[in-house]
Amino acid sequence: MDETSTVKTVLITGCSSGIGHCLAHGLRAAGYRVFATARKIDDVTKLKNLGFDAFLLDLASSDSIQAAISKVFQKTDSLYALINNGAYGQAGALEDISREALEKQFQTNVFGWHELTNLVLPSMKERNLGRIVYISSVLGFVAMPFRGPYVASKFAIEGLVDTLRLELIKTKIKLSLIQPGPIESKFRENAFLAFKENVDPSNSDYKKEYKAMIERLNSDKNVQFTLAPESVLRCVLHALGSKVPKNHYRVTFPTKLFAFLCRILPSSWMDNILSRAEDGDKD
Numbered sequence: 405m406d407e408t409s410t411v412k413t414v415l416i417t418g419c420s421s422g423i424g425h426c427l428a429h430g431l432r433a434a435g436y437r438v439f440a441t442a443r444k445i446d447d448v449t450k451l452k453n454l455g456f457d458a459f460l461l462d463l464a465s466s467d468s469i470q471a472a473i474s475k476v477f478q479k480t481d482s483l484y485a486l487i488n489n490g491a492y493g494q495a496g497a498l499e500d501i502s503r504e505a506l507e508k509q510f511q512t513n514v515f516g517w518h519e520l521t522n523l524v525l526p527s528m529k530e531r532n533l534g535r536i537v538y539i540s541s542v543l544g545f546v547a548m549p550f551r552g553p554y555v556a557s558k559f560a561i562e563g564l565v566d567t568l569r570l571e572l573i574k575t576k577i578k579l580s581l582i583q584p585g586p587i588e589s590k591f592r593e594n595a596f597l598a599f600k601e602n603v604d605p606s607n608s609d610y611k612k613e614y615k616a617m618i619e620r621l622n623s624d625k626n627v628q629f630t631l632a633p634e635s636v637l638r639c640v641l642h643a644l645g646s647k648v649p650k651n652h653y654r655v656t657f658p659t660k661l662f663a664f665l666c667r668i669l670p671s672s673w674m675d676n677i678l679s680r681a682e683d684g685d686k687d
Contacts (some may be wrong), residue, residue, distance in 0.1 A: 406553045413480045414644070415439045417461055419492025420447035422589025423539055426633035427487060427640055428456060434641060436484075439476050443490065451532030458531070463516025464508065473523045485535040485644050486524050488517040488561075488598075493595040494553035494604040495617060497610045505602035506553050513557035518564060525577070534577040537643050538565050539636065542659040546666065546674070548681050550610070550617055554595075563615050569651065580643040583663075586630040596621040629657045 406626075408632035414431055419440040420592060428440040428451070440451045441461035446647035458480060461472035494501065494509045505531065521536060528534030544552060544558035562581060569579040596618070604616040639653035654660050 406508050410486035411435065411437050411640055413437045413482065413526070414485040415441070415476055415483055416487040416489060417450055417463060417517075418443075419442050419458070419659040420444065420454075422591065423584070423587060423633045423636050424489045426637055427489065428655040428676055429684075430634070432456070432646075436644070437480070439479070440489070441476065461490070463520070464511040466519060466669060469519050470491070470523070471521070477527070482515075482527055482531060483524050484533070485537065486521065486687040487537045487539070487640065488520065489539040490516070491539070491557070492554075492598055493551065493591060494602065495550055495595045495621065496552070497550055497608065497613070500603050500608050500610070502602065506556075507597075508551040508602075509557050510560070514560045514564070515552070516626075517557075517561060524538060529575060532576050535644050535649065536577065536579045537640055538579070538581050538585070540565075540581045540583050540656075542553055542656070544581070544583055546662045547678055548678050549645050549683055550613065566651075578640075578643075578649050580649050580653060581657050582636055582639050582643070582653045582655060585658035586627045587636060587656070588626065588630060588632050592621045592623075597650060619677055 414423055414436045415429070416427050416438060419428045420442040428438050432438045438456055440456040440458045442448050442451060442458070443462040443464075445460060448458045448460050459472045459475050460468060463466040484550060491513045492509075494505055496505075517538065523535075524534070524662070528536075538561060540561055541554075541558045543555045544562040547555045564577055565581050572579065589670075599618075599621070603614075605618075606610055608614060635655050643649040643653065654663055662678075665677065669677075
């Protein structure tokens with residue numbers, strides 16, 4: 405494909421459920437050719453059965469990333485857009501998080517995205533055309549307790565994206581950050597699995613807080629202001645289709661509220677508010 409092609413190709417990570425699954429369907433319906441990826445072979449099979457060009461891609465594995473990119477470029481001679489979406493949230497108090505658990509969080513949420521981006525950039529720069537969209541979070545610009553590894557990974561991504569956007573400013577490659585608050589997905593389910601794997605609540609000073617957190621992670625009830633993933637899709641469609649895409653797209657009322665409060669309130673006031681916040685991230 406080149407910039408004159410009628411069908412533009414898009415690579416999306418984390419398409420097994422939630423936002424990624426919605427983006428794959430929505431972008432295909434909008435006329436894009438979608439390369440959908442997932443880290444489990446069963447999910448890849450399901451995506452293929454739905455008619456997608458689907459590949460295995462584990463963001464924690466450099467070999468998996470490079471193999472997936474090789475398959476993508478066997479299918480197309482160019483790639484119009486990359487959507488970095490695949491991620492998970494490691495819950496727990498920071499003093500209960502080991503170095504290994506923190507490294508795992510960054511392998512998937514940061515290093516994998518960075519490597520994947522660098523692998524598609526040469527093709528985009530050769531054509532001087534492309535879009536890279538990063539599904540970040542409200543926790544990419546505000547912190548909340550017991551979400552430290554995830555918060556740190558999203559802060560890191562936002563710093564990388566803001567820097568890369570400046571480095572590419574003389575090109576026609578556009579970068580956008582999507583910053584959702586609570587969105588319907590399997591985020592809490594996956595966060596609970598990571599918590600069980602890497603945190604021992606019985607030996608923590610935060611047993612009381614963990615009890616409430618576990619109840620929240622296991623609840624089927626959406627937190628207040630939760631939106632459907634289609635709210636993210638609308639932003640992605642604009643980021644891919646507009647001649648002047650936004651640098652930041654803020655999705656959900658909590659994201660917009662916290663962005664406003666950060667501009668007008670002293671940091672000590674924000675600490676008091678955020679320390680009592682229930683759940684500001686993708687549901």
